[in-house]
Amino acid sequence: MRKKVKEAYPECDKSTVDGMLVLIVERVVSEMEKGGGGGAEKPVFDSVDFSEDLWKTVWEVSNKVLVDMNKERKKEKMKSFLQCDEVKEMCRFAGEVGIRGNLLRELRFKWAREKMEEHEFYEDLEKLRKEEQFIEEETKHESDTETETDVGVRVDGNVEEKGENKVVGLPKRKGKLRFKIYGLDLSDPKWEQVADRIHEAGEVLWPKEAKPITGKCKQVTERILALKEEVGDDSLLTLLAEWVELLQPARVDWFNLLERLKNQNSPLYFK
Structure with a gap:
């Protein structure tokens, strides 16, 4: 405020400016004690002592000081959260x-x-x-x-309450x-897309149900199940390679084949 007064009255000395500031402060305090002032945009002081421009300047300076005070308060508050x-x-x-x-x-x-x-x-x-x-x-x-009488008005034997309900919002x-x-922000929408992709990839790599075995693949599967283990015979590897090529099995398909081998051809199952 001192800076504003000096700009408006450059010819005045320090004691005169101090006197002006004292008058301004006393008048502002007086108006505040009487309940003067307005909203955050425009003051409503009604005083003939000061001009409208002066009240406007007082209001601008007050708002600036208030903003600076809020910044300092937030800065001090921030320090405590940095140490939490x-x-x-x-x-x-x-x-x-x-x-x-x-x-x-x-x-x-x-x-x-x-x-x-x-x-x-x-x-x-x-x-x-x-x-x-x-x-x-x-x-x-x-x-x-x-x-x-003030509680309500009786209409057809019913009492209707007066007054309006106050609506309060969050x-x-x-x-x-x-x-x-651990500091990883999972509220970002990209993580939802990542989760969907992982779920889709999991269904491809590890489906819940085995693929249906039909046609030539069924014949190869039956030959594997009926295969007799012989020394030096590589028929199993050949049949498995053909079975993999035909079915393109996932993990669940391999477990399904092992389960069938366990029930129908236990020696080959252990091999």
């Missing part, structure tokens, strides 16, 4: 997997900021709950002190809900 156990644990894990230097520092601030946003969100919820509880208590107190959450395992 969960952030330390994630940083320790990141260090174990080889993350160092600036990247680790950025991740640490990112995790601390997310924790702070989550904490602020639940603080807003708690504040909302207390406000709603206070409103309910006030409403209950008013209803207890009302007369029968506060807007800062940031997004995040699901993390």
